[in-house]
Amino acid sequence: MESEHTHTHIVKLRVLLAVWGALLVLTYFTVAATYVDLGSLNLWVAMGVATLKGSLVALYFMHLRYDRPFNAIVFVTALVFVMLFVSLALLDTVHYKPEMIPGYAPALESPQVGE
Amino acid sequence: MSAGKSSGTEGSHGDPHLAHHFDTPTQQFESGRLGMWIFLATEILLFGGLFCAYAVYRSNHPDIFIYAHRYLDVPLGALNTAILICSSLTMAWAVRCAQLGKQRGLVILLALTLVCAFGFLGVKAIEYQHKWKHGLLWGERFAPAGEPEHGESQKENAAPAPNASPSHSAAEAVADKAASLLATATKRKRPSNVHIFFGIYFLMTGLHALHVIAGMTVIGWVLARSLRGHFTGGYFTPVDLVGLYWHLVDLIWIYLFPLLYLIH
Amino acid sequence: MTTIDTTLPLGAEAPADESDALNYLTVRRGLMSWLLTLDHKRIGIMYLVSILSAFFLGGVFALLIRTELLTPQRTIMDADTYNQMFTLHGAVMIFLFIIPGIPAALGNFVLPIMLGAKDVAFPRLNLTSYYLYVFGAVFAVLSIATGGVDTGWTFYTPYSTTTNTSVIAMTAGAFILGFSSILTGLNFIVTIHKLRPAGMGWFTMPLLLWALYATAIIQVLATPVLGITLLLLIVERALGVGIFDPALGGDPVLYQHFFWFYSHPAVYIMILPAMGIISELISVFSRKHIFGYRFIAYSSVAIAVLGFLVWGHHMFTSGQSALANTIFSALTFSVSIPSAIKVFNWLATMYGGSIVLATPMCYALAFIFLFGIGGLSGLFLGTLATDVHLHDTYFVVAHFHYVMMGGTVIAFLGGLHYWWPKMFGRMYSELWGKIGAAVIFVGFNITFFSQFLMGSQGMPRRYYNYLPKFQAYHEWSSVGSYLMAVGFIVTAACLVHSLLRGPKAPANPWGAASLEWQCSSPPPVENFSTTPQPGDPYDFSGLVYDPRVSGYVKQEGAG
Numbered sequence: 001m002e003s004e005h006t007h008t009h010i011v012k013l014r015v016l017l018a019v020w021g022a023l024l025v026l027t028y029f030t031v032a033a034t035y036v037d038l039g040s041l042n043l044w045v046a047m048g049v050a051t052l053k054g055s056l057v058a059l060y061f062m063h064l065r066y067d068r069p070f071n072a073i074v075f076v077t078a079l080v081f082v083m084l085f086v087s088l089a090l091l092d093t094v095h096y097k098p099e100m101i102p103g104y105a106p107a108l109e110s111p112q113v114g115e
Numbered sequence: 116m117s118a119g120k121s122s123g124t125e126g127s128h129g130d131p132h133l134a135h136h137f138d139t140p141t142q143q144f145e146s147g148r149l150g151m152w153i154f155l156a157t158e159i160l161l162f163g164g165l166f167c168a169y170a171v172y173r174s175n176h177p178d179i180f181i182y183a184h185r186y187l188d189v190p191l192g193a194l195n196t197a198i199l200i201c202s203s204l205t206m207a208w209a210v211r212c213a214q215l216g217k218q219r220g221l222v223i224l225l226a227l228t229l230v231c232a233f234g235f236l237g238v239k240a241i242e243y244q245h246k247w248k249h250g251l252l253w254g255e256r257f258a259p260a261g262e263p264e265h266g267e268s269q270k271e272n273a274a275p276a277p278n279a280s281p282s283h284s285a286a287e288a289v290a291d292k293a294a295s296l297l298a299t300a301t302k303r304k305r306p307s308n309v310h311i312f313f314g315i316y317f318l319m320t321g322l323h324a325l326h327v328i329a330g331m332t333v334i335g336w337v338l339a340r341s342l343r344g345h346f347t348g349g350y351f352t353p354v355d356l357v358g359l360y361w362h363l364v365d366l367i368w369i370y371l372f373p374l375l376y377l378i379h
Numbered sequence: 380m381t382t383i384d385t386t387l388p389l390g391a392e393a394p395a396d397e398s399d400a401l402n403y404l405t406v407r408r409g410l411m412s413w414l415l416t417l418d419h420k421r422i423g424i425m426y427l428v429s430i431l432s433a434f435f436l437g438g439v440f441a442l443l444i445r446t447e448l449l450t451p452q453r454t455i456m457d458a459d460t461y462n463q464m465f466t467l468h469g470a471v472m473i474f475l476f477i478i479p480g481i482p483a484a485l486g487n488f489v490l491p492i493m494l495g496a497k498d499v500a501f502p503r504l505n506l507t508s509y510y511l512y513v514f515g516a517v518f519a520v521l522s523i524a525t526g527g528v529d530t531g532w533t534f535y536t537p538y539s540t541t542t543n544t545s546v547i548a549m550t551a552g553a554f555i556l557g558f559s560s561i562l563t564g565l566n567f568i569v570t571i572h573k574l575r576p577a578g579m580g581w582f583t584m585p586l587l588l589w590a591l592y593a594t595a596i597i598q599v600l601a602t603p604v605l606g607i608t609l610l611l612l613i614v615e616r617a618l619g620v621g622i623f624d625p626a627l628g629g630d631p632v633l634y635q636h637f638f639w640f641y642s643h644p645a646v647y648i649m650i651l652p653a654m655g656i657i658s659e660l661i662s663v664f665s666r667k668h669i670f671g672y673r674f675i676a677y678s679s680v681a682i683a684v685l686g687f688l689v690w691g692h693h694m695f696t697s698g699q700s701a702l703a704n705t706i707f708s709a710l711t712f713s714v715s716i717p718s719a720i721k722v723f724n725w726l727a728t729m730y731g732g733s734i735v736l737a738t739p740m741c742y743a744l745a746f747i748f749l750f751g752i753g754g755l756s757g758l759f760l761g762t763l764a765t766d767v768h769l770h771d772t773y774f775v776v777a778h779f780h781y782v783m784m785g786g787t788v789i790a791f792l793g794g795l796h797y798w799w800p801k802m803f804g805r806m807y808s809e810l811w812g813k814i815g816a817a818v819i820f821v822g823f824n825i826t827f828f829s830q831f832l833m834g835s836q837g838m839p840r841r842y843y844n845y846l847p848k849f850q851a852y853h854e855w856s857s858v859g860s861y862l863m864a865v866g867f868i869v870t871a872a873c874l875v876h877s878l879l880r881g882p883k884a885p886a887n888p889w890g891a892a893s894l895e896w897q898c899s900s901p902p903p904v905e906n907f908s909t910t911p912q913p914g915d916p917y918d919f920s921g922l923v924y925d926p927r928v929s930g931y932v933k934q935e936g937a938g
Contacts, residue, residue, distance in 0.1 A: 020204040042379035061207040078156035082163035095700030136497035164607030254621030308628030
């Protein structure tokens with residue numbers, strides 16, 4: 001039983017509260033940023049803030065910063081594979097040519113559903 | 116989610132929580148944590164499919180997303196984000212109490228986490244009810260009644276988010292301007308297949324809500340065990356693993372919120 | 380080196396084993412002691428029985444299909460029944476047999492013992508995984524009872540969302556089976572990470588463990604995407620969400636992206652453990668250290684990772700963009716590199732070894748031959764231009780049967796024979812084992828080589844009727860399948876006979892050096908009383924045949 005207090009890291013309460021505060025501030029910031037027109041940057045700002053928030057949760061609330069590095073590898077690997085999935089699927093689907101199919105160009109046609 | 120309940124048969128080396136096939140409590144604890152992280156990785160990939168569907172439709176039909184997201188209620192979404200962040204704090208704090216062997220704190224904080232989770236589902240239920248009433252549903256069920264009522268003007272009385280509402284007045288003009296620009300661009304016409312957005316909205320938030328319910332179940336389970344004094348400074352693996360799961364639920368919502376509510 | 384004759388004497392006097400102590404099979408009796416067991420060995424045996432039942436079921440479907448195809452017109456069933464037969468054959472064989480086959484049945488039994496561990500990291504999760512498998516299988520069978528499924532095992536939309544067969548039951552079954560597979564993979568990763576004994580580094584593990592580890596990575600990373608895909612399909616059918624439905628503005632090709640993001644890596648879930656078994660068999664039965672250990676180990680992980688980058692090669696004719704087609708085609712060729720590395724290393728291991736043609740080795744040799752054909756024919760299909768011609772023909776059917784059946788099933792049988800004495804403590808008849816292997820091998824080639832021929836001439840897959848010019852090939856193929864069935868019956872009879880009448884197995888009948896051969900056959904409940912001292916799993920120098928136990932024993936200093 002000697003290893004009980006050595007095998008985990010106890011995060012200081014001060015750190016937990018600081019992370020909590022930062023998360024709330026960032027939430028406010030990301031909502032506010034939506035109302036500023038940054039063009040296509042808006043999406044990237046929103047995703048950047050979300051990633052920052054997510055990193056805070058993972059590093060401090062989930063102890064990844066103090067944990068075995070392999071757990072972080074597992075986590076990052078999962079994210080990498082999601083990105084791989086999304087980006088390779090996008091690679092194909094952005095090349096769709098709906099104008100080549102007669103009668104199929106939803107964005108240009110008049111509404112069909114629910115009118 | 117029960118990856119940590121690894122104790123096969125009760126150990127015979129004095130520690131009642133050490134399973135027979137582990138040599139030390141540390142080895143067992145770390146196995147549990149690694150197992151949980153791998154499980155979380157599978158959860159990320161599970162949601163990854165929905166994120167992929169989202170990305171494909173948004174990149175191909177941005178007009179649908181810009182048009183339809185205004186049916187969502189930003190203050191309620193922000194409120195729910197804040198609620199989940201608070202529940203994450205109480206959960207992390209609960210783990211800290213468990214590590215330090217503070218029984219009372221552990222019980223109180225787990226209970227608070229559960230209260231937050233109920234709050235989240237309550238707000239979600241209000242949102243779902245609103246969409247149901249207005250026929251803002253998926254696919255075949257999509258039968259909207261009227262144009263979107265610019266997120267910020269509706270239901271001010273329902274539950275204003277303290278940290279989000281000030282921005283509305285400040286940014287309202289900009290938002291209206293953007294909306295009118297958009298309206299000219301689309302000639303005030305609803306793009307077809309708007310229901311795709313609501314299909315994705317309900318799938319993402321619905322699957323997330325199922326995870327919230329699963330999280331509440333396991334939090335309830337560790338709460339019951341902590342009330343019976345099962346956890347000590349030397350054995351708190353279930354609290355720790357349930358905490359990891361709950362933070363992931365929060366983490367996914369952190370992405371869902373801007374992707375669904377905060378489209379510019 | 381001593382002359383080795385592993386043709387074990389049938390009916391040889393079973394040596395009075397000093398360890399007639401209780402083993403995992405005899406320690407507790409009664410049905411409940413099995414149903415509620417947490418012992419990885421018993422769970423492995425339960426998996427074995429289940430997957431063999433599934434294999435039997437899928438095999439019956441296959442024979443019915445082959446019988447129907449004996450003539451160009453109706454032979455024994457109508458077209459709708461035929462559609463259901465090939466769907467069920469595919470779904471049962473893939474989801475119920477091949478994917479759980481080697482990892483969950485053989486892997487569950489062998490992996491912890493190879494590590495010198497007492498059990499997998501999470502025994503309860505292991506049992507949960509088994510019951511999820513049973514539960515999923517029940518759903519799949521339910522779909523048969525409630526009208527069958529006629530979509531093919533790929534459940535492509537929009538047909539799968541509009542057909543009136545019980546797609547929901549089958550996909551719900553596959554969804555649950557996916558969870559079972561995830562839990563097995565999770566368990567194996569943690570077990571290999573955390574329960575390796577002191578003295579066993581990553582590069583002194585038996586190669587089967589590397590293969591199972593790489594498999595588990597795919598199971599964990601790919602299977603959840605199958606989960607969400609099937610979930611979307613179910614809500615699409617049940618609620619009409621429209622994500623994949625072109626009538627509602629949805630995208631059916633997106634379904635294919637989703638499906639193949641799992642299902643292409645899944646073919647490596649099927650083949651990687653098979654390759655791991657072959658690495659063990661080739662080295663043990665060549666009495667020679669495995670050649671290129673690190674290359675084989677790394678190539679397993681490389682296959683696992685590269686396998687995620689090539690799914691679009693199933694979609695060349697789906698309307699996928701030219702850019703994606705080109706990239707996926709180019710990436711597909713990269714997978715052949717690690718696969719070829721393995722084959723060359725196996726051949727180099729055999730070179731100069733004293734090869735023992737025991738039954739498992741016969742299967743290993745058959746594997747190399749058949750996997751060679753299967754793998755190389757994959758290159759034609761990965762090439763964009765030729766695939767347009769060969770897509771959806773019997774060439775594809777022949778290709779994946781050469782890889783999946785000629786590869787995985789043959790390796791599974793090799794592994795089953797190899798670990799059979801360890802599992803049940805009985806030796807089977809080498810003669811009948813080899814006869815079974817030979818008949819299966821010949822029958823297999825007759826069945827599927829003719830499919831290469833008719834496929835390259837344009838015979839489309841999944842067709843109920845066909846042009847008369849293909850009839851001769853179909854007849855050969857069907858006759859081959861009957862021969863193969865005979866081979867499986869011989870093999871099954873040989874193994875069942877060994878359970879009843881077989882001579883007692885020694886601890887180490889093959890002279891292998893990995894840890895599972897250091898405990899008695901069958902192993903005791905806790906596998907090892909003390910954690911064994913792991914050495915080089917491919918160093919056979921200290922092992923000498925001892926006729927008194929009709930097995931190998933360790934002789935210190937007898938290098």
